[in-house]
Amino acid sequence: GDSVTQMEGPVTLSEEAFLTINCTYTATGYPSLFWYVQYPGEGLQLLLKATKADDKGSNKGFEATYRKETTSFHLEKGSVQVSDSAVYFCALTLPLGGGYQKVTFGIGTKLQVIP
């Protein structure tokens, strides 16, 4: 079945450090890929997305490129801030039939940024 694999956390970085969170996927067909962020005690917020191979999604300094050849969608940021501390979920969507879709999530990677 379809699945998303993320690097295990937690990830602890100093402010202004470079961030990479690895994500790979297994899917039948051509998924769309997403990164969602969850701040403590809150729901999920869409961070960025890419809908086809070689697309780059970007938002708030975060970037991820849809790599079909390596089935990956790694999240990067050049300089993290304390306010980026959250749990990051890699996710994919595929049509279910009838055009409906569901989101398949990874386990989530907790990021802690220290001053």
Added chain:
Amino acid sequence: DAGVTQSPTHLIKTRGQQVTLRCSPKSGHDTVSWYQQALGQGPQFIFQYYEEEERQRGNFPDRFSGHQFPNYSSELNVNALLLGDSALYLCASSSPGRGSGNTIYFGEGSWLTVV
């Protein structure tokens, strides 16, 4: 523009009881999905509603049921609660038009604790 809204935000129930959670989708959205997020895990797809019918279902028992109303709002019902049902329940909505690239927006969630 209000996003996806859910109620209640927190609730505590006893084993064997029944619970109803409510969701209003983002304005203009007609499709509602429900997800269960256990502590430290990624969200898991429960089911999806469109035109007041359940269209797709994840691997959840019949104790989990739902409803969608003509105004697109939705309810999630869980009967015979178990301790393992303690989780964050997330409602998600998406726009008309089919395709795996449509962004799915999530609410803040309802925290259910079963004691």
